[in-house]
Amino acid sequence: MFILGSLRRGHAVEQFLGPWSSAERPGVRYVEVRPAKASYEVYLHAVEDVGSESFLDLGEFPPLDPDEEADEFGRFLGMAEDPLAALIIAEDRTGAERGRWVNENVVQDEYRDFVRAGRPPKFSPEGLQWPRGSDVL
Secondary structure, eight states, X not given: OHHHHHHHTTOOEEEEEEXXXXXXXXXXXXXXXXXXXXXXXXXXXXXXXXXXXXXXXGGGSOBSSTTSOSSSOSEEEEEESSHHHHHHHHHHHHOOXXXXXXXXXXXXXXXXXXXXXXXXXXXOTTSOBOOOOSSOO
């Protein structure tokens, strides 16, 4: 699996999880697995859906929860010493799917497809149901 190779080479991987709304405003979620010193950390990002086809940088979107940590944006879900174990944490906690991981920043392209498709609430532009995490957000 190429994603494991990316992680072992020190590159983060991400997965767009689709729409997620708070009571006050619409949002989207994505999960990230990033290499750390001797481990791999898993973060869930829930951001306001303020983008457009010309503004796709999810890392610049404001968090849905304004009380999220300022410097390490995102909710820390766990860590593992092995990249596969980190992917499993992410998948178990967020509903992410094994075959849908992408390299860092490619998640912006997936968000663009979501916007172009009219921000579908239940299914991705590819016709797959959006994942729902079992115990997060």
